[in-house]
Amino acid sequence: MRRGALVGYAFAIALLYAVVAAWTPIQGDDWNHWIWSAEHPQGGFLASHFQYSDLVGFLLARCRTFHTLASPVALLAVLTGMFTIAMRRTPRATWDDLLGLALCGALIWVGQPMAGLTRFHTPYAAMYVWGAAVALWLYAPLRCGWDVPRALWPVLFVAGYATGTSTRAIATLTLAGFLLAWKKRPRWYWIALAGLVIGVAVGYARPPWTEFGRVFKRGLEPNLVLLKLPVAEAGKIISLVVALVLVERVSKVRAAGEAPIEGRGWLYAWLPTTIWCLFGPRYNEATLFPSTLVIAIGALPYLLWLATARRLRIFLVAFAAVVQLIAWPIALVHYHRLGAEGAARLAALQAAKPGTVATVRPYSQIASDFWFLGEDLSAAKLRQQVATDVFHVREILLLPAFRRLEPTPNVELALEVDGLSPAELAATAPPALWASEPAAARLQFTAYLKRLRATGKHFAARLAVQNVPWTDPRKLYVAWADANETMLPQIARTNLDENDAYSIKIYGHDLRKFHDAFVIVDDTATKLDYNHGAPRVQPLVIADYVVVVCGTERCLVADAFVPRF
Amino acid sequence: MxxxxxxxxxxxxxxxxxxxxxxxxxxxxxxxxxxxxxxxxxxxxxxxxxxxxxxxxxxxxxxxxxxxxxxxxxxxxxxxxxxxxxxxxxxxxxxxxxxxxxxxxxxxxxxxxxxxxxxxxxxxxxxxxxxxxxxxxxxxxxxxxxxxxxxxxxxxxxxxxxxxxxxxxxxxxxxxxxxxxxxxxxxxxxxxxxxxxxxxxxxxxxxxxxxxxxxxxxxxxxxxxxxxxxxxxxxxxxxGMATKAxxxxxxxxxxxxxxxxxxxxxxxxxxxxxxxxxxxxxxxxxxxxxxxxxxxxxxxxxxxxxxxxxxxxxxxxxxxxxxxxxxxxxxxxxxxxxxxxxxxxxxxxxxxxxxxxxxxxxxxxxxRMVQVLAEGYAENAHRLSLLAAAPANSVAVIPPYDKYKRSRWWWGDDLQYASLREYVANEVYDLSGIEYDQHLHWSEPTPHDHFVATRTFDPPLSPAEDQKLAPRYIPTFWEWALVQLRRSIAMGPIGDVAGHRLVHYVVDMADSPFADPKHRPIRVLDWTPAALTFIDGRMFDDPNGQPYVRIWAPSMPAGPTDAYVEACGETRQVRLQDDVFDHIGPMIPIDFVCRGTYTTFVCQPDVCWFAGRYWR
Incomplete structure (x- = not known):
């Protein structure tokens, strides 16, 4: 009966997750994997992606069956891993342990900001659910004092590497856990640690970089404001524990034995973990998943101790059940509807004829919330990449339009290549369509350059601008590469400042190669201050804005956009 | 111890x-x-x-x-x-x-x-x-x-x-x-x-x-x-917000x-x-x-x-x-x-x-409290001195506060509201306006139009007598035009004119870029001792962020024939939409074409009513 209940609970959770996973649409960073696949028809993902989170993200995004079958197992690994680390043993077929597992699930729902999105949005699941799963089970043998058979030592090494290359917060937290357990190291410790250290080194060595500059530049108070959210979320779990402890102390309800004392250690671990999450890269609610797990692991022994008192047990059973009975049906309803919308969009895009404009409906939920990412193709750059690279259509038109939709700029481009015969050029398979958004076009050009270089010939390639009115004698391009230089600068448009202006920031050494800047609006070019590689544009009307920076001989379209108000 | x-x-x-x-x-x-x-x-x-x-x-x-x-x-x-x-x-x-x-x-x-x-x-x-x-x-x-x-x-x-x-x-x-x-x-x-x-x-x-x-x-x-x-x-x-529900x-x-x-x-x-x-x-x-x-x-x-x-x-x-x-x-x-x-x-x-x-x-x-307030006070003192030094009836130009954002410690820049700028300029410093020295994302633009009031007394006043009762300005925000009317009735001068009784007070919009094809007058509010009529329309964003001016249904004029949005030098006819979100009243959709003020109008056959503004 008890074994059946435990298995039944695990099966139910896995089934629910599998159903939601099957419905979850391809969104956000999933598209990057689709774009990579489109640009690399010959495959070879592993040869260029060395990180666990990348690999899992690719598998989940490209193979929904794998996501549907494997991600539920990852979630179960997280829940059982949490229990194992909290209680220093694996769950057994007892009612107490079933309650423990159910509480793990409930605490994540309650304590994790945007818990639905973190669990179900595929890129987040790849990074956080899968990352936490491997980290928890890497740490579990150390925590529980298990002796790992020699045959499994290679697995430990791989798990260490996978943990190190999952997310930086998970990697750093696990590494800290290993280092703190230095004194009681078992024989297999060094193997796992070696894998972990290598993984951490690889994880930190690759972009995007840890955001020290951004965090420190923000100043103390804005960082404290950011920390308010995790403090409030962790506070929910702490409040639950303390409220029940107070009930136990004040009323005649008495829990058996002494209160566990390990909670403090996890509380101490929670704060640095949470602060480290601020450094990202890409800090958002989902980034806080490891710190939620830490606080939940700290809370679990207290809750199970409190559950030895009958009335508190009834409360905790009800709490675990009610939370999950509320959360899962909402998730199912959301993803049934939004998944159907996503499937219809995907079908429309796949059915669109190459070179045409594909029209799809925006998601009925535009903004991101606890459950769902919202409309992911509102930014012109990603929309153009998906359109041209993945579905070979000129544009994806989202109709009806909505306020957050960034219209696509219309920069018509043509490829110019010198040094290759027409036959050789055709063999490099140049893109049939170039994105009309410069940043997306530069990414296409970057991928195409690899194919050009593979020919072994000396060549000069340029992405020339066709339709922007430009009277300056210097030629206008979006990117170029020749024997002297490759001009594919990293350029970013800042958020609007208080004057309704964007800065178009050019990063790296390339910013020194230009000295003039212009903005072209309605066929009129106006000179801007180059501002050390960060010209500033104040778009006050809806129109096509093309920002151009010029060196001595050539000019580059740094950015083109239609402002959103 | x-x-x-x-x-x-x-x-x-x-x-x-x-x-x-x-x-x-x-x-x-x-x-x-x-x-x-x-x-x-x-x-x-x-x-x-x-x-x-x-x-x-x-x-x-x-x-x-x-x-x-x-x-x-x-x-x-x-x-x-x-x-x-x-x-x-x-x-x-x-x-x-x-x-x-x-x-x-x-x-x-x-x-x-x-x-x-x-x-x-x-x-x-x-x-x-x-x-x-x-x-x-x-x-x-x-x-x-x-x-x-x-x-x-x-x-x-x-x-x-x-x-x-x-x-x-x-x-x-x-x-x-x-x-x-x-x-x-x-x-x-x-x-x-x-x-x-x-x-x-x-x-x-x-x-x-x-x-x-x-x-x-x-x-x-x-x-x-x-x-x-x-x-x-x-x-x-x-x-009258408290009376709406x-x-x-x-x-x-x-x-x-x-x-x-x-x-x-x-x-x-x-x-x-x-x-x-x-x-x-x-x-x-x-x-x-x-x-x-x-x-x-x-x-x-x-x-x-x-x-x-x-x-x-x-x-x-x-x-x-x-x-x-x-x-x-x-x-x-x-x-x-x-x-x-x-x-x-x-x-x-x-x-x-x-x-x-x-x-x-x-x-x-x-x-934090001491430091932030001291800095804010210094900026505020500087602003007050600029306003006090500006010539009468001029437009004073001021810099924004460095601390323009609201925080736990500080209110932010209060003159971001165009209505307050207008009020402070006219009521406190006898200026015709206050403007920031730069375009600001967070500051409400000053509307291009202005409001004029027509007072009717029984028995009628001579134009010269009536002119003496004219306030320095009519606020270009209906809430404040209404407050001005009420204050004038309760505390003078128009509520206490010997031998005459105020029987009708109308505020109209003037100098509006609104291009009404039928050239109807644009009414803001219409007051008689028995009734007050105006359209109560306010900015509203739906859950997906779509902008509207939403009108409180009881304030809608009877039998509206057409509706318009005037912005960025253009007038566009629009269709009123139902408020499917809160059922407060009809909504006028706003379609952004520029940063500025979007002024909305709902028209009857012989008059157009000012229905509210949206700014971006």
Whole structure:
């Protein structure tokens, strides 16, 4: 009966997750994997992606069956891993342990900001659910004092590497856990640690970089404001524990034995973990998943101790059940509807004829919330990449339009290549369509350059601008590469400042190669201050804005956009 | 530490705290609602007559709260603010202490710790502590008001906690006005306070300890609150927002998710204060040193929690819900926490944590409040000097504040509102306008049109006589055009023209870029003694962020034929849409083409009505 209940609970959770996973649409960073696949028809993902989170993200995004079958197992690994680390043993077929597992699930729902999105949005699941799963089970043998058979030592090494290359917060937290357990190291410790250290080194060595500059530049108070959210979320779990402890102390309800004392250690671990999450890269609610797990692991022994008192047990059973009975049906309803919308969009895009404009409906939920990412193709750059690279259509038109939709700029481009015969050029398979958004076009050009270089010939390639009115004698391009230089600068448009202006920031050494800047609006070019590689544009009307920076001989379209108000 | 040293430390801390509040009072800038008081003082000599006139007008036509009268006073001669505001801020702590512990604080380190913990937790749990404490309009309407309420309850709490004493008849005439002032404080604190007061008096009666002054205080409160709630001004304030929906209707409209949202907002803010106490409990538990929690503490804490939630519950039926309204429930919530803190102070480890953590947090918050206000005050003083130096009837050009954003400590740049810029320019400095020296994302653009008023008297006035009654300007925001009309009727000049009676007052829009194909007049409001007609349209974004001007259905003119949006030099005809979100009324969709003001119109066959603005 008890074994059946435990298995039944695990099966139910896995089934629910599998159903939601099957419905979850391809969104956000999933598209990057689709774009990579489109640009690399010959495959070879592993040869260029060395990180666990990348690999899992690719598998989940490209193979929904794998996501549907494997991600539920990852979630179960997280829940059982949490229990194992909290209680220093694996769950057994007892009612107490079933309650423990159910509480793990409930605490994540309650304590994790945007818990639905973190669990179900595929890129987040790849990074956080899968990352936490491997980290928890890497740490579990150390925590529980298990002796790992020699045959499994290679697995430990791989798990260490996978943990190190999952997310930086998970990697750093696990590494800290290993280092703190230095004194009681078992024989297999060094193997796992070696894998972990290598993984951490690889994880930190690759972009995007840890955001020290951004965090420190923000100043103390804005960082404290950011920390308010995790403090409030962790506070929910702490409040639950303390409220029940107070009930136990004040009323005649008495829990058996002494209160566990390990909670403090996890509380101490929670704060640095949470602060480290601020450094990202890409800090958002989902980034806080490891710190939620830490606080939940700290809370679990207290809750199970409190559950030895009958009335508190009834409360905790009800709490675990009610939370999950509320959360899962909402998730199912959301993803049934939004998944159907996503499937219809995907079908429309796949059915669109190459070179045409594909029209799809925006998601009925535009903004991101606890459950769902919202409309992911509102930014012109990603929309153009998906359109041209993945579905070979000129544009994806989202109709009806909505306020957050960034219209696509219309920069018509043509490829110019010198040094290759027409036959050789055709063999490099140049893109049939170039994105009309410069940043997306530069990414296409970057991928195409690899194919050009593979020919072994000396060549000069340029992405020339066709339709922007430009009277300056210097030629206008979006990117170029020749024997002297490759001009594919990293350029970013800042958020609007208080004057309704964007800065178009050019990063790296390339910013020194230009000295003039212009903005072209309605066929009129106006000179801007180059501002050390960060010209500033104040778009006050809806129109096509093309920002151009010029060196001595050539000019580059740094950015083109239609402002959103 | 000897008792004498403890006394010295205690009183030293009191003096330091007073000095902080005094510095803050000195650095209080003129912001937002303060400007309206300056106008009053510009036209009225400060004195009892002026206070009475202001209170009378407010009660019948505007904000009936007692706090608004106090605001007028602290915006009067500066000495009043410098003396009174720090005193009230200082009084808050001992009064709250008396209500929590049923005794006055003693000059000991332990009581000093409790006072520091209380002040720290209150500031921590409040979303905008710096604004509620040091922005005069919030301070008088919320801090002063609730301190008065605490003062009322402290008398009962102290009396009922000690052995039965004398009747103290002299308290009877004092408690009646104290209760009345407390009742006139705030709409959302009154109901809970009345229930609590009834419970206290009932308990005193059951214990045979009821005194005449207790009944007197109760009567004062029970008179004051209904006077506030049913004040005529409530129907006119915020363009009659309070009349648009009854509390029951508001409650029904908000539903479970809306009311749940308010509760979660409150708890999310209070969570920080709660966390400090929770960590202390965990530390106490881990050290195994927690004593048994006294039942008395649990009962008192539960009562404070219930009162806090009661006040939050009152907000469910309130037409406005804002961070400032959380002040009173936050104080009560923290009162419950301080009772637990008192229990935790018995455990050395928990005490160490609580005292150190709260002292550090207290010091940090004081430092932020003092520094931010000093910087804001300097910017404000510079702005005032620029405005004062600008030639009459010119457009003054000012820089924005560096601290233009609202934060926990500072209101932000108040002149971001075009209506306030217009008001300050015309009413305070006799200017024709105020503009920022740069385009600003967060500042509402000044509309291109302006409003003109036509007054009709019975019997008619000559044009020359009528011209004498013309105000300096007609505000280009209908809410303020309406306020100007009401004030002119109530306090002159148009309400009191010998031998003539105002029978019709019309405000029209002039110089509008709106290109009406039928060239109809554009009406903003139409007043007669029997009826007031205007369209109440406000900015609204739907859940997906789509912009609209949403019109309150009862204000829609009968039989509208067409609707328009004028912006960026263009006029576009649009179709009214149904409000499928809140069913408040028809919505005019806005389609952005530029940054600027979007002015909307709803037309009847012979007239177009100004229906509201949206700006971006």
């Amino acid at each position: 000897t008792a004498r040293t403890e006394r010295l430390v205690f009183w030293g801390a009191v003096v330091a705290m007073w000095a902080v509040f005094e510095v803050q009072a000195f650095h209080t800038p003129v912001l937002l609602d303060d400007w309206y008081q300056l106008t009053w003082h510009r036209h009225h000599a400060f004195g009892l007559a002026s206070i009475w006139e202001y209170g009378h007008y407010n009660y019948f036509h505007f904000n009936p709260r007692i706090g608004d009268v106090i605001l007028m006073m602290v915006n009067g001669p500066r000495a009043i603010h410098l003396v009174a505001t720090p005193l009230v801020q200082m009084a808050f702590l001992p009064l709250a202490f008396a209500v929590i512990f049923a005794r006055w604080p003693r000059p000991t380190l332990r009581d000093l710790s409790l006072l520091v913990i209380l002040q720290t937790l209150v500031w921590l749990a409040m979303p905008i502590p710096g604004i509620v404490y040091f922005y005069r309009p919030f301070a008088t309407n919320y801090l002063w008001a609730f301190t008065t309420m605490l003062g009322l309850f402290a008398v009962y709490r102290l009396e009922l906690a000690r052995p039965a004493g004398a009747q103290r008849w002299w308290l009877v005439p004092l408690m009646l006005p104290l209760g009345w002032v407390a009742g006139m404080g705030n709409e959302h604190t009154g109901p809970t306070a009345m229930i609590a007061m009834a419970a206290l008096v009932w308990w005193a009666w059951k214990q045979k300890r009821l005194r005449a002054w207790m009944v007197s205080g109760l009567v004062g409160l029970y008179i004051g609150y209904p006077m506030l709630f049913f004040a005529p001004g409530q129907h006119l304030r915020y363009a 009854s509390p029951i209707k508001l409650l029904a409209e908000r539903g479970l998710s809306g009311t749940g949202g308010i509760t979660i907002d409150f708890l999310a803010e209070a969570q920080l204060a709660l966390d400090v106490v929770l960590v202390a409990v965990l530390i106490g538990l881990a050290r195994g040193g927690l004593r048994e929690l006294p039942r008395k503490t649990v009962v008192a804490a539960s009562a404070f929690l219930a009162a806090a939630l009661g006040m939050v519950g009152t907000l469910f039926a309130s037409p406005t819900v804002g961070e400032r309204l959380f002040f009173a429930p936050v104080v009560l919530f923290c009162a419950a926490l301080v009772l637990f803190a008192d229990w935790l102070l018995e455990t050395p480890a928990a005490r160490r944590f609580l005292v150190i953590a709260c002292t550090l947090l207290f010091a940090w918050q004081v430092e």
